Amino acid sequence: xxxxxxxxxxxxxxxxxxALAASRENLDVNVLTLFQDEAERWTKLLEDxxxxxxxxxxxxxxxxxxxxxxxxxxxxxxxxxxVDIVFLVVPAFAHxxxxxxxTPYLQPNTLIVGLPGQAGFEFQxxxxxxxxxxxxxxxxxxxxxxxxxxxxFGKHVQILGFKESLGMSFLTGSECNLSFPVVETxxxxxxxxxxxxxxxxxxxxxxxxxxxxHPPLLYGKWGDWDGTPVPEKPLFYQxxxxxxxxxxxxxxxxxxxxxxxxxKLRNGCDMSEVIHIFDWYKIYYKDQVSDKSSLMMAMRTNxxxxxxxxxxxxxxxxxxxxxxxxxxxxxxxPFGLVVMKGIAEIAGVETPTxxxxxxxxxxxxxxxxxxxxxxxxxxIASARAPQSYGLHTIDELFNM
Ligand code: NAD
Numbered sequence: 187x188x189x190x191x192x193x194x195x196x197x198x199x200x201x202x203x204x205a206l207a208a209s210r211e212n213l214d215v216n217v218l219t220l221f222q223d224e225a226e227r228w229t230k231l232l233e234d235x236x237x238x239x240x241x242x243x244x245x246x247x248x249x250x251x252x253x254x255x256x257x258x259x260x261x262x263x264x265x266x267x268x269v270d271i272v273f274l275v276v277p278a279f280a281h282x283x284x285x286x287x288x289t290p291y292l293q294p295n296t297l298i299v300g301l302p303g304q305a306g307f308e309f310q311x312x313x314x315x316x317x318x319x320x321x322x323x324x325x326x327x328x329x330x331x332x333x334x335x336x337x338x339f340g341k342h343v344q345i346l347g348f349k350e351s352l353g354m355s356f357l358t359g360s361e362c363n364l365s366f367p368v369v370e371t372x373x374x375x376x377x378x379x380x381x382x383x384x385x386x387x388x389x390x391x392x393x394x395x396x397x398x399x400h401p402p403l404l405y406g407k408w409g410d411w412d413g414t415p416v417p418e419k420p421l422f423y424q425x426x427x428x429x430x431x432x433x434x435x436x437x438x439x440x441x442x443x444x445x446x447x448x449x450k451l452r453n454g455c456d457m458s459e460v461i462h463i464f465d466w467y468k469i470y471y472k473d474q475v476s477d478k479s480s481l482m483m484a485m486r487t488n489x490x491x492x493x494x495x496x497x498x499x500x501x502x503x504x505x506x507x508x509x510x511x512x513x514x515x516x517x518x519x520p521f522g523l524v525v526m527k528g529i530a531e532i533a534g535v536e537t538p539t540x541x542x543x544x545x546x547x548x549x550x551x552x553x554x555x556x557x558x559x560x561x562x563x564x565x566i567a568s569a570r571a572p573q574s575y576g577l578h579t580i581d582e583l584f585n586m
Pocket of ligand 1 (some may be wrong): 195196197198199200219220221224275276277278280283301302304329330332333334335
């Protein structure tokens with residue numbers, strides 16, 4: 187059978203998935219991009235050309251794939267028509283716009299996949315789809331399957347590496363009857379790598395999100411900063427000091443304590459995938475990290491992080507100040523740390539380190555999510571915690 191899928195987005199990941207999926211014979215691929223004039227520009231660029239991916243496989247082999255999606259549009263009616271599966275491949279702050287635009291056109295028995303979902307994806311999707319949510323299945327992958335970047339917009343994208351495996355959870359709506367198996371079908375679309383690992387509990391995927399890494403490192407570096415511009419951009423990971431590593435470790439401890447408490451409160455619920463960030467580095471980057479003696483050293487000696495610097499803007503006299511509007515805060519706090527905090531609050535677990543970091547970050551974002559140690563700030567609706575959608579109890583969390 188030929189299956190019709192929709193890919194939402196126009197960035198690195200959306201280019202990759204569009205080209206990969208369109209190269210498979212049994213797939214018909216639509217693309218919906220709502221950002222600026224991306225749809226128009228991309229359509230024009232592909233009039234006489236195919237979309238090209240240059241792939242470097244993990245064994246060093248290289249290949250090129252040429253293909254073309256059927257349509258690239260900003261019109262949701264056209265994009266969604268006849269589609270079985272919708273992939274959202276955009277940063278988390280852009281998800282809401284796609285849910286709003288697509289919902290009127292979604293047919294029952296559609297699979298909606300967050301690639302990646304990022305923390306709070308299911309809460310937001312359920313809430314924004316309204317009555318239609320129960321007729322859909324909502325899946326979330328823990329990250330993007332590839333390290334990838336656009337070389338030339340609309341025309342050429344590069345895959346620098348495939349993840350070996352990737353966690354995915356899914357919530358089947360009470361009135362949803364998909365005509366295809368979720369895991370096998372998503373696997374077929376992605377290809378052989380990464381191997382999808384099913385995570386039974388969607389809360390575990392939320393607590394595994396790697397959005398916990400950037401905010402403590404930023405707070406550790408700039409929390410006491412007096413505003414004086416610095417002569418160069420500091421290294422983000424290779425420059426990690428004891429205090430930053432300790433803050434990250436404590437955030438991870440608090441997330442882990444939340445997972446353990448939930449497992450206790452919901453007898454039998456499996457939270458074993460939620461592991462400490464130091465253990466995760468040792469497993470996930472086993473070949474890239476040369477010194478595994480501490481979390482600080484693991485981060486400082488991770489080859490995958492070579493040369494990455496703090497997000498900074500330059501001043502008139504050629505110096506630098508931190509850019510607190512960058513994704514490391516604007517995505518990773520409302521769509522990351524605040525979600526973990528929300529789940530912890532419901533589990534009754536105290537999170538003093540997470541609270542301190544959110545309190546600092548929300549000032550930089552000019553938002554109020556947390557008041558003291560409770561998520562009762564006036565801007566909580568613009569984040570993705572369970573509380574943002576009126577979920578306040580363990581039962582509400584688990585019976586979504
Ligand atoms: P990207 O930065 O390439 O996404 C940019 C695209 O997002 C734009 O082209 C546009 O379509 C959309 N967009 C940007 N600003 C928008 C706005 N204000 N309103 C509406 N749409 C807007 O993102 P990506 O690299 O494809 O990554 C997607 C997700 O995957 C992110 O959450 C990222 O953190 C994660 N991720 C990426 C990589 C990677 O290698 N690129 C690796 C791991 C995880």
